[in-house]
Amino acid sequence: MKTVLFVCIHNAGRSQMAEALFNRVAHGKARGVSAGTRPVDHVHPEVVQAMREIGIGLAGKKPQSLTMEMMDAADRVITMGCMGDASCPAALVPSEDWALDDPAGKPIETVRRIRDQIEARVEALAKDMGIIP
Numbered sequence: 001m002k003t004v005l006f007v008c009i010h011n012a013g014r015s016q017m018a019e020a021l022f023n024r025v026a027h028g029k030a031r032g033v034s035a036g037t038r039p040v041d042h043v044h045p046e047v048v049q050a051m052r053e054i055g056i057g058l059a060g061k062k063p064q065s066l067t068m069e070m071m072d073a074a075d076r077v078i079t080m081g082c083m084g085d086a087s088c089p090a091a092l093v094p095s096e097d098w099a100l101d102d103p104a105g106k107p108i109e110t111v112r113r114i115r116d117q118i119e120a121r122v123e124a125l126a127k128d129m130g131i132i133p
Contacts, residue, residue, distance in 0.1 A: 011036025
């Protein structure tokens with residue numbers, strides 16, 4: 001099964017949304033996973049709220065650390081805002097960077113906009129990979 005790895009710094013916002021949205025659109029034909037270069041303790045509350053509004057629950061998700069094994073197992077690596085971080089995988093494996101705002105501490109309207117941007121990119125990625133028509 002093809003795997004897409006979504007990476008951001010804290011694994012508490014963008015990468016969590018991308019993983020959940022990718023898994024929803026892929027319907028088991030591929031799998032999304034996410035990790036952070038410096039994960040925090042929990043997914044940002046505003047991200048949990050924005051995703052709950054579209055029927056995706058992230059309240060129980062725990063951010064996790066990026067590992068070389070994750071990068072080696074991935075067919076595609078998508079980074080989100082970690083390009084300036086010394087531990088960003090962009091220099092280690094072929095990757096694509098989605099320059100997206102960090103939703104941490106932003107008003108819910110901004111988080112919804114970021115969520116919708118991620119959703120559009122995830123759908124385009126799934127089409128490009130031949131996962132959805």
